[in-house]
Amino acid sequence: MESELEPMPIGSQKRDLAWKHCQMFKIENRIRLKCIYCGKMFSGGGIHRIKEHLAGQKGNGATCPRVHPDVRHIMRQSLDGSMVRMKKKQKIAEETANQLMITNEVEAYNPHCEAITGLQLLAAPNSGETNLGLSAKEEEGMTDRSSERWKRGAVGDPSSAPLVTHPIRELTLGLTRGKDQVHMAIGRFLYDAGVPLDTVNSVYFQPMVDAIASEGPGFKPPSYHDLRGWILKNSVEEVNKVVDQYKGTWGRTGCSVLADEWTVEAGKILINFLVYCPEGTMFLKSVDASDIIRSPIALYELLKEVVEDVGVQHVLQVITDSAENYIEAGRLLTETFPTIYWTPCSARCIDLMLEDFGKFEWINATLEQAKSITRFVYNHVEVLNMMRRYTYGKDLIQPAITRSATNFTILQGMVSLKNSLQAMVTSQEWMDSPYPKNPDGLALIDVIYSQAFWSSCVTIIRLTDPLLRVSRIVGSERRPAMGYIYEAMYRAKEAIKKELVEKKDYLAYWNVIDHRWNRQLHRPLHAAGFYLNPKCFYSIEGDVPNEIMSGMLDCIERLVPDTKIQDKITKELTSYKNAVGDLGRKMAIRARNTMLPVEWWSTYGGGCPSLARLAIRILSQTCSAIGFKQSQISFRQIHHQRRNHIEHQRLSDLIFVQHNLRLRQMLHRKNKELDALDPISFDTMGTIQDWVTEKEKLLAEYGGSDWKALVQPAANTMLAVSPNDETEGLVAGFEDDEIHNGVKDDGDNDTENQLEDDGDGDLGDQT
16 A cells, blocks of 8 residues: 555755655555554544654654653753643633724724723733734624624723733734734834834845744744844854855866955945855955055955955956056956956946946936936926826836946936936826926936937947946846857947947947957956857857967967866867867757857766866856845944954855855845845935936925825836846857957047046946
């Protein structure tokens, strides 16, 4: 009979301790449980019967003769705890039902009792717990039954019924629905504690709420010392287990050390060190670099220490900012470690390109016109409500990771909502409002109906969207960017050339890109990533451009110090080029466009083992060191000169846990930071400030600024302005030698001299 049993997996939702001590089988569409110690099979009773069996408690089944005493003790404790909680819930439910009966009878006797009692509401039993255990249907049933009892005279004078008050319940403003009371309780806690309101967007928020609800009324929360003590200790251990999983992959994929610089309180400079691998990004440590930031030697020593902590054999590159002090520190680092590259942050480089685009006079003028629209809309409640009705809840504001990227992302959103904006300012609702008579309102209409404005917006979008796409690729958390950065930059220049056609027109924008690309971003690792990405490599017609081949050979020499392995890789390059063996299978050819480059090499690269190992390590790297949210723990707390050493270590562990939990949730959040986002929220003000605040006017001059009249934004007010897969459809041939080799216009040789390399430029709100 047992041979007919079909094993069933025990899912992660099965949280009872007893599930670890049994197996689940299916036979004839029925589920059966089996004790792993004695082999006894149970056809009914569920996990509770297994628990009784293991605990040795007499019930509906025999006790297990082979279970370990420790397991038996744990099962007994679990049963005792379940019984206590069950009795407690029953008692609370009974007392709550009695209180509700009394309340309903009072209301039936005196219909004005709500006005009389004001904010004095009946407190739930046990320290003012709200009635969360009863559904709305059950409450309605109790009301009906209590009313019937009153009609029959089953209850005496209701005026004698005691009214119990509680200081917390007095703040409920007469809310009777359990859900509303819970939400108010959460809000009061967040407001009182000064916790950032976007905390509720954390992926850990709902599990916390579920865990509290599962314990039922009367649950005692952890104390201050619990949070600083055993809970933090356990959290450090949990995070370390995840970090160890990451470290276990470094031997195969290698890793990148990221140095993320922040300006924090009192102008201090903080560098957060992180380690990236495809499995996930881990936070390493935070360093106060205020005294050494201008010294390349001191920066070099700091970077050297971090690389040694991670392991020189694992590190392929160190990514930092592109300022001169980092360039020199990176040069010293690569001299010390000849198997490591120093690479400037690609996201920072792309942001500087977008910033330079915004300096062109006609682009800057168009951006200012667009800002005049959003400033007016987002400073008048009535207009903002009206706009959201005409756009069906969509917002004009599209925050991106940096201020420069935000400028052009917002422009994309505005163009997509052009018809909605024009419909709004011609509607009767708009005409009946005071704004058409307002000078700013008239100016708004002029811009919204300006054909020249919208034409300029469309041209700007076509010029900048390719760079925005590169920015999203290098900041992707779903796939390593190293195999795509070179191709994406090629496509950006190609798109600009196709848009402007004439060499004299597109060369000015090419010079902006080349100034940043050639000086900061064009690196051997990027060329090798292009070469080793089969989707790109096999799309090249003819010979591989020299700069790409040169970058590939440079990576072989630097990353593979063993000359014998270098020679093997060189021979295997021929097999790769000619698609020999498994590389030329029909499956492999189809998979070039569907599989990630690393997966492709892992699957089909067995005939070129040395090249495949190098390809996997290169293609597993990122290109960016920014985009990770700063810790809320005060700089003064962790980096204060006078500190208790024990408490300092505790704070260091707290930051370690906090950063790594945030990095972990970034992998699980599909629409990062966009769900339930309010564009005028202080939480996003750093990157969108110029779009929602007026510089010339005082806030008092604005009419209709009462936020309480503002309609709450929809669950997701952001527009989908980018494709789900930023790498989709990138490859279409690479035959433009002008893009590969560059071109100069004799009449515009001073373009680079006009571009100031402000390596310390603003990346948004990082203070």
